[in-house]
Amino acid sequence: MSSAAVKPILYSYFRSSCSWRVRIALALKGIAYDQVPVNLVKDGGQQFSAEFKAVNPMKQVPALKIDGITITQSLAIIQYLEDTRPNPRLLPQDPKKRAQVRMISDHIASGIQPLQVYSVSGRQSELKNLGRRIPWQLLLQKNRSRRKQRTWFSKREVKTDSAGRVQNLSVLNKVGERKMEWAQQCITSGFQALEQILQHTAGRYCVGDEVSMADLCLVPQAANAERYGVSLDPYPTITRINKALLELEAFKVSHPSRQPDTPAELRS
Numbered sequence: 001m002s003s004a005a006v007k008p009i010l011y012s013y014f015r016s017s018c019s020w021r022v023r024i025a026l027a028l029k030g031i032a033y034d035q036v037p038v039n040l041v042k043d044g045g046q047q048f049s050a051e052f053k054a055v056n057p058m059k060q061v062p063a064l065k066i067d068g069i070t071i072t073q074s075l076a077i078i079q080y081l082e083d084t085r086p087n088p089r090l091l092p093q094d095p096k097k098r099a100q101v102r103m104i105s106d107h108i109a110s111g112i113q114p115l116q117v118y119s120v121s122g123r124q125s126e127l128k129n130l131g132r133r134i135p136w137q138l139l140l141q142k143n144r145s146r147r148k149q150r151t152w153f154s155k156r157e158v159k160t161d162s163a164g165r166v167q168n169l170s171v172l173n174k175v176g177e178r179k180m181e182w183a184q185q186c187i188t189s190g191f192q193a194l195e196q197i198l199q200h201t202a203g204r205y206c207v208g209d210e211v212s213m214a215d216l217c218l219v220p221q222a223a224n225a226e227r228y229g230v231s232l233d234p235y236p237t238i239t240r241i242n243k244a245l246l247e248l249e250a251f252k253v254s255h256p257s258r259q260p261d262t263p264a265e266l267r268s
Contacts (some may be wrong), residue, residue: 001202006034008066013040014259014266017113017220018074019062023254024216025078029085037261075109078213090213092186097208100201107197108221112190141150182226191225191235198237205241211248219245223256 010026010033012019023242026033039046039062046052047059056063056072063072067084071077082090092098201207222242225232232239245251252258257268 002241006068008064009036010034011036011038011052011063011218012259012261013038013059013061014256016040016061017224018060018109020075020220020223020254020256021109021216022062022077023071023259024062024091024219025081026092027250027254028211029081031081031085031211033066035260037259039233039261049183075105075213082213088211090211091119091214092207092210092212100207101212101214104197104201104206105217107190107194108214108217112187112194112221113224115186115190153227180229184230187221187225187228187230190221191230191232191238195235198241202237202241204244211245215241215245218242219251 001266008026010019010022012023012035014037038052040061043049045059047056047061053059055065055070058072059077060072062074062077063070066080071080078090078267160241180263198206203209206218219242220236222232222238255268256262257266
């Protein structure tokens with residue numbers, strides 16, 4: 001069997017916004033795939049296992065096995081899908097619009113999301129830089145014990161969220177008093193700039209009237225904003241586009257609340 005005939009395998013975590021981008025792309029392009037959940041909390045973080053490190057040495061999701069190769073980093077994955085399975089297009093043919101799509105995608109994927117996510121590899125030295133040493137297993141154990149039934153975007157979830165690619169709020173909950181302020185400031189600053197950009201590029205969606213890679217980045221980040229208690233009211237363009245995108249089937253089926261590894265209490 002040729003590599004092209006083998007169904008792709010996506011290593012994903014239901015709550016990962018980077019994984020969410022790729023799930024949307026696969027759904028939009030009608031690509032059937034198998035999903036291997038990588039629980040970023042269970043067992044100290046399954047991304048640190050020898051098995052997954054063989055898939056992605058960076059110990060991050062998503063990773064996609066497709067056409068005989070393994071690709072990591074969400075935008076690189078989407079770009080490969082675009083190059084090999086171009087319909088429907090996620091990057092416009094027009095050079096100016098294509099540049100705008102890439103600009104907005106990078107603005108979110110590089111300029112906002114990494115700043116509100118504190119990627120913890122288990123090294124105590126990284127935590128010490130934030131003010132004190134914390135036994136990582138203790139932090140995870142306490143977070144698990146505090147998890148109860150909640151809605152997807154509840155304040156309780158924000159305060160107790162932890163992941164292998166840990167929302168920095170969970171760490172800062174133990175090491176600083178300005179935890180919410182830090183996360184909210186990162187998102188707010190990025191959204192203030194993004195709102196201005198979209199006022200010049202948007203049609204129905206981020207760039208014109210066709211769904212693009214920029215939209216795949218916007219929706220997960222808008223969800224992150226809600227999880228961190230950042231109101232979208234000051235950003236009417238972001239709000240309008242996000243609402244329109246969430247009505248599309250590809251965005252619905254890829255939503256974190258509808259994944260194989262979504263906990264029962266968070267399913268919709």
